[in-house]
Amino acid sequence: MTGHTGSVLCLQYDERVIISGSTDATVRVWDVVSGLMVNTLIHHLGAVMHLRFKNAIMVTCSKDKSICVWDMTSPTDINLRRVLVRHTSTVNVVDFDEKHIVSASGDRTIKVWNTSNCEFVRSLNGHERGIACLQYRDRLVVSGSSDNTIRYLFVSFFLKLFIETIIIVKYRVFAYYLANFILKLRYNSCFMQIFRVLYMITRFLVN
Numbered sequence: 001m002t003g004h005t006g007s008v009l010c011l012q013y014d015e016r017v018i019i020s021g022s023t024d025a026t027v028r029v030w031d032v033v034s035g036l037m038v039n040t041l042i043h044h045l046g047a048v049m050h051l052r053f054k055n056a057i058m059v060t061c062s063k064d065k066s067i068c069v070w071d072m073t074s075p076t077d078i079n080l081r082r083v084l085v086r087h088t089s090t091v092n093v094v095d096f097d098e099k100h101i102v103s104a105s106g107d108r109t110i111k112v113w114n115t116s117n118c119e120f121v122r123s124l125n126g127h128e129r130g131i132a133c134l135q136y137r138d139r140l141v142v143s144g145s146s147d148n149t150i151r152y153l154f155v156s157f158f159l160k161l162f163i164e165t166i167i168i169v170k171y172r173v174f175a176y177y178l179a180n181f182i183l184k185l186r187y188n189s190c191f192m193q194i195f196r197v198l199y200m201i202t203r204f205l206v207n
Helices: 169-186 191-206
Strands: 008-013 017-024 024-033 037-042 048-054 056-064 066-074 076-087 091-096 100-105 110-114 120-124 132-139 140-145 151-155 163-167
Touching: 017 048, 024 048, 037 140, 048 100, 056 091, 056 169, 066 091, 066 100, 100 132
Parallel strands: 048 091
Antiparallel strands: 008 017, 017 024, 024 037, 048 056, 056 066, 066 076, 091 100, 100 110, 110 120, 132 140, 140 151, 151 163
16 A cells, blocks of 8 residues: 555554554555555644544644544544644654543653543653653553653543552552552542552652
8 A cells, every 4th residue: 555655653443444644744544445545634744653543533643743633434534623732842642532632742741631622631740751652541541751661640530630650660560559559549538648658658669
């Protein structure tokens, strides 16, 4: 399949289509069966670094520091819903579910957006260098950075702040059980006091 005029940096496919993003700043849609290009989306002003689509929504991100949210009615009918602009450097990766869109950038931050209305929710800080990769599932973001660390970040509707646990490989099991313990305590009136103690212990262990 040919059509891009630059390096293909990302793609995803399902039973109907393959969707790809390129340094040529375009997103192209291909029919899985025929291999023919059926759509070209032109909006980004820089390389398309990453994309994700599901449930009639696609999210793309770019070297132009922006994130595009698209409504997918069909492979040939894909319309731009909203452009999200908060990052100050290349947006390297995006992921989303029915509640949140999560993006990570070379600016060292992770941004969280509301999926339904595309409004900005919060910024998650902590990495000391650019963030290269992340995965988001069930309110949990796991991110990897060129600062040589992996971080667990919890995105939760009942907190305006995020719960952060630094993962250095030998502590990953401890952090996993700590995270689940914290989530179980979320409705307890003493939660914040307990959290502060656990958080200080975790910081002591990984430093």
